[in-house]
Amino acid sequence: MEGPLTVLILTVGRSYDRLIHTDNRPSRVTRIAEPSAIRGRKCMKASSIYFSATCAAAAIAIGSSSPLHAQSDAPAQAASDVDAIGEIIVTAQKTEEKLSRAPLAVTALTGDALAKNHITDASSLASSVPSMNFGMYGGTARLAIRGVGFNSINAGAEGRVAYYTDGIYFSRPATALSGFYDVARVEILRGPQGTLYGRNATGGALNVITADPTSDLSGYFTQTIGNYNLFTEEGAVSGPLSDTVSGRLAVKIVNRDGYGKNYGTGNDVDNAATQSVRAKLRFEPSAETTITAAFDYHHENDRNYGGHYGGQAYPAVFPVMLSTLLTRQQLGGPIPPTVRDFDSLIDPSNRRTFYGASLTVEHDLSFATLKSITAYRHSNYTDKYADGTGDATPLTNSEKANQISQELQLSGDSDTFRWVGGVYYFRERINGHVDIPLGVDLLNLLGLGPIPASPNGYVHGYWAGGIGKTETVAGYGQATWKITPELELTGGLRYAWERHKVKDSVQFDFSAMTTPNPLSSALFTPAPRSDSETSFTPKATLSYFFAPDSTFYVTVAKGYKSGGFDLGATQLTPYNPEKLWDYEAGVKTRLFGGRVQANLAAFYYDYSNLQVSVIIGNIVNTKNAAKARSYGFEGEIQAILAPGLRLDLNGSYLNAKFKDFITANTDLVGAPVLNYKGNTLPQSPKWQGQAGFEYTHDLASGSLRLRGDVNYSSRIHFSPFNIRTISQGEFTKFDASIDYIGGSDKWQVGLFVKNITDKTTIASATANSFLASNSLLSYIDPPRTYGVTATVRF
Numbered sequence: 049m050e051g052p053l054t055v056l057i058l059t060v061g062r063s064y065d066r067l068i069h070t071d072n073r074p075s076r077v078t079r080i081a082e083p084s085a086i087r088g089r090k091c092m093k094a095s096s097i098y099f100s101a102t103c104a105a106a107a108i109a110i111g112s113s114s115p116l117h118a119q120s121d122a123p124a125q126a127a128s129d130v131d132a133i134g135e136i137i138v139t140a141q142k143t144e145e146k147l148s149r150a151p152l153a154v155t156a157l158t159g160d161a162l163a164k165n166h167i168t169d170a171s172s173l174a175s176s177v178p179s180m181n182f183g184m185y186g187g188t189a190r191l192a193i194r195g196v197g198f199n200s201i202n203a204g205a206e207g208r209v210a211y212y213t214d215g216i217y218f219s220r221p222a223t224a225l226s227g228f229y230d231v232a233r234v235e236i237l238r239g240p241q242g243t244l245y246g247r248n249a250t251g252g253a254l255n256v257i258t259a260d261p262t263s264d265l266s267g268y269f270t271q272t273i274g275n276y277n278l279f280t281e282e283g284a285v286s287g288p289l290s291d292t293v294s295g296r297l298a299v300k301i302v303n304r305d306g307y308g309k310n311y312g313t314g315n316d317v318d319n320a321a322t323q324s325v326r327a328k329l330r331f332e333p334s335a336e337t338t339i340t341a342a343f344d345y346h347h348e349n350d351r352n353y354g355g356h357y358g359g360q361a362y363p364a365v366f367p368v369m370l371s372t373l374l375t376r377q378q379l380g381g382p383i384p385p386t387v388r389d390f391d392s393l394i395d396p397s398n399r400r401t402f403y404g405a406s407l408t409v410e411h412d413l414s415f416a417t418l419k420s421i422t423a424y425r426h427s428n429y430t431d432k433y434a435d436g437t438g439d440a441t442p443l444t445n446s447e448k449a450n451q452i453s454q455e456l457q458l459s460g461d462s463d464t465f466r467w468v469g470g471v472y473y474f475r476e477r478i479n480g481h482v483d484i485p486l487g488v489d490l491l492n493l494l495g496l497g498p499i500p501a502s503p504n505g506y507v508h509g510y511w512a513g514g515i516g517k518t519e520t521v522a523g524y525g526q527a528t529w530k531i532t533p534e535l536e537l538t539g540g541l542r543y544a545w546e547r548h549k550v551k552d553s554v555q556f557d558f559s560a561m562t563t564p565n566p567l568s569s570a571l572f573t574p575a576p577r578s579d580s581e582t583s584f585t586p587k588a589t590l591s592y593f594f595a596p597d598s599t600f601y602v603t604v605a606k607g608y609k610s611g612g613f614d615l616g617a618t619q620l621t622p623y624n625p626e627k628l629w630d631y632e633a634g635v636k637t638r639l640f641g642g643r644v645q646a647n648l649a650a651f652y653y654d655y656s657n658l659q660v661s662v663i664i665g666n667i668v669n670t671k672n673a674a675k676a677r678s679y680g681f682e683g684e685i686q687a688i689l690a691p692g693l694r695l696d697l698n699g700s701y702l703n704a705k706f707k708d709f710i711t712a713n714t715d716l717v718g719a720p721v722l723n724y725k726g727n728t729l730p731q732s733p734k735w736q737g738q739a740g741f742e743y744t745h746d747l748a749s750g751s752l753r754l755r756g757d758v759n760y761s762s763r764i765h766f767s768p769f770n771i772r773t774i775s776q777g778e779f780t781k782f783d784a785s786i787d788y789i790g791g792s793d794k795w796q797v798g799l800f801v802k803n804i805t806d807k808t809t810i811a812s813a814t815a816n817s818f819l820a821s822n823s824l825l826s827y828i829d830p831p832r833t834y835g836v837t838a839t840v841r842f
Contacts, residue, residue, distance in 0.1 A: 699735070
C-alpha cells in the first residue's frame with residue numbers, strides 16, 4: 049500500500065532544463081546562432097545556414113551522438129548563473145506562448161534536458177512525463193497517457209496518442225521507435241487534443257520539434273561509448289548557403305551488441321544497428337516569407353524487438369509450454385536461461401525503413417500568418433521471431449504504408465482575440481499482415497491431429513492481412529477572447545469526415561506447407577468493404593492569470609479515435625470511433641522570484657465506445673465493447689534550492705477503470721462471458737513519479753555537474769482482464785551522471801549509468817493463444833547501461 053508519505057517520496061522526476069527566452073523565441077539547437085529579425089509574433093526570422101560538403105564531411109568525420117545536441121541551445125549554465133527557472137516557448141496550441149501561461153497540461157523538454165537525462169527515444173522519455181507509459185508489441189510503440197493507450201495486435205492498427213514531428217502526423221506506431229536526434233524540444237500534451245490535432249489524439253499528442261538551420265556556420269559532434277559494445281555517433285552541421293538560403297544536415301548512427309543471447313544459434317538478440325539522417329533547406333525570399341524543405345531517412349537491420357518467453361500466463365491451464373517437450377527436429381526447444389535470452393533456431397529479425405519529405409511555407413500577412421505544411425511519409429518494416437523457446441510458432445509482423453497530408457493554417461493575434469484556424473487533408477494506404485505457421489508435432493501434441501507430416505515441419509497455420517485505405521478531410525478553429533488582461537475564454541471546434549476502405553483475407557489451415565508461400569487454398573477473401581464517419585470535437589477553456597506567469601484554467605474537451613476495419617479480420621461491419629470527454633482543471637505558477645515552477649492538473653474522463661480486441665472463432669476482431677471512467681491528478685515542480693542546486697519532481701495518481709466490459713476472456717478457449725466492470729485499464733499504473741537532484745559547481749576552468757534520478761511505478765497491467773501474471777509489479781530505478789563542461793562551452797565530457805541496480809522490468813506482455821500454450825510474449829526494458837559521452841561544438 050502506498051500512503052501519502054510514500055507517494056511524496058517516490059513521485060520523482062527527471063530534470064528538464066528551462067531555458068530563458070526574453071524575446072519569446074522558441075528553443076534553437078545551435079547555441080551560437082543569433083536571430084536575424086523578429087517579425088510580429090513570430091519567433092525568429094528563418095536563419096540561414098552554410099552547408100558546404102567540406103563542413104558536412106568534417107562534422108560526420110568527427111562523429112556524433114545524442115547527449116549534447118540540444119545543449120547547443122544555450123551555454124551550460126554554471127552555478128552562479130542560475131537564479132531562476134528558465135521559460136520555454138511552446139507551440140502546443142499551434143501558436144507560440146509561454147509554457148507557464150499555456151492553459152493545458154503539457155510537458156516541454158528542451159534538447160539540453162533530453163541530453164542531460166540521456167533520453168534518446170520515446171521509451172526513455174516516458175519516465176520524465178507524468179501519467180505517461182511506454183510499451184511495445186511486435187516492433188510497434190504502445191504510447192499511453194492517463195491510461196489511454198494502444199492495445200491492438202492487428203496489422204494496420206493506430207494508436208491513441210498522436211505522434212508528430214515538425215507538425216507532421218506519423219500515422220504508423222512503429223515509427224515512434226526510431227529515436228530522437230538533433231532535437232530542439234519535445235512537447236507532450238496530456239488529455240484529448242481533438243480540436244487542433246483531430247483523429248487518434250484521444251490520449252494526447254507527442255510533438256518532436258527538430259533543430260532548424262542557423263544564420264552562422266555551426267554544428268556539434270557527440271560520441272558515446274558504452275557497455276554492450278555501444279557506439280553512438282550523432283552530429284549536425286548548419287550554416288548559410290547564400291543570403292537567402294540556409295541548410296542543416298544531421299546524422300545519427302547506433303551500433304550495439306544485444307542484451308541477450310539466442311542459445312539455439314549462438315547470436316545475440318536485442319542488438320541495434322540503425323542509421324538516421326535529416327536534411328533541411330530554408331529559403332527566405334523576403335522578410336515576410338519563409339520556405340522550409342525537409343527530408344529524413346531511417347533504417348534498421350538487426351535482431352531487435354523480439355518477443356521473449358516470459359513464463360506461463362495461465363499455469364493452471366498450461367503448467368508448461370508444450371514446445372519445450374519437443375526435440376529440435378520437432379521444432380521444440382528448452383526454456384532459455386533468462387528472460388532476456390532465446391533458445392530457437394530462428395533468430396529474431398528486424399528490418400525497417402522509414403523516410404519522408406515535407407515543404408513548409410510561412411507568410412506574414414501583417415494581420416495574420418498563413419502556414420502550409422505538405423508532407424509525404426513512407427514506412428516499411430518486417431519483424432520475425434519465435435516465442436523465445438523452440439520454433440513451432442514463429443511470428444511475422446509486416447507492414448508497408450504510404451501517406452500524404454496537407455494542412456493550411458491561418459493564425460493571428462490582436463488586443464482582443466488570439467485565434468488559429470485551418471483545413472487538413474490526409475490519405476494513407478497500408479499493406480500489412482500477420483503470419484504464424486504452426487509446427488506439425490506441436491499440433492499433434494495438443495491433440496488436434498493426426499496432422500500429416502510436412503516437408504519443413506509446418507502447416508500453413510494462421511495468416512491475416514490485406515490492404516487498407518484511409519482518407520480524411522477536416523476543418524478546425526480555435527479562438528481566445530481576452531475579456532480582461534487577467535481573464536481569457538477559449539473556444540474551439542473541429543469537424544472531420546473520414547472514409548475507410550479494406551480488402552483483406554484470412555486463413556487458418558492445417559494443410560502441409562509444400563512451398564515457401566504461406567498462403568493456401570483455404571484463404572478466405574470477402575468482397576471489399578468501405579465505410580465513412582463524421583466527428584465533432586469541441587473544446588472550451590476559461591483561464592485566469594492571477595500573476596504575470598501564473599495561470600488557473602478549467603477545460604472541457606472531446607477527443608476521438610477513428611473507427612474502421614482490422615486488416616485480416618474480414619469483418620463485414622466496421623467498428624465505430626471511440627469518444628472521450630475530458631473535464632479538467634489546472635494551475636501553473638512561478639514562486640520566489642521564479643526559483644520555483646509548479647504545474648498541477650486534475651482531470652475526470654468519461655470514455656465510451658472503447659475499441660477492444662475480441663476473438664471470434666480463431667480471428668482477432670476489434671469491437672466497441674466497453675465503457676470506462678478515469679480520474680487523477682498530476683504535478684511537475686522544478687526548484688532552485690540553492691546556488692547550483694536544482695530539484696525536479698513529477699508524479700501522478702491515476703484511477704482508470706472499466707465501467708462496463710462484457711466479454712469472455714479472449715486468451716482462453718471456452719471462457720465464460722463475464723462483466724469485467726471495475727478492472728483497471730491497461731498501461732494505467734496507479735502511482736508513478738520521478739525525482740532528480742542536480743548540482744553544478746564552478747571550477748577554475750569550466751564547471752562540474754552531478755545528477756541523480758529515481759523513477760517509481762506501481763503495478764502496470766497489460767491485459768484488460770487484469771491477470772497478475774500479465775503485468776509488471778511495482779519497481780524503482782536509479783540513474784546517475786557526471787559531466788565536465790569546458791570553460792569555453794565548446795566541449796564536454798561525461799559519464800552516465802542508467803538502471804543502476806540492473807532491475808529487470810517488462811515494457812509490455814501479452815498471452816499467446818492455446819496453440820502456444822498460453823505462454824507469455826514479453827518485451828523487456830534495457831538492463832543496466834553505462835558509458836562515456838564526449839561532445840565538441842563549433
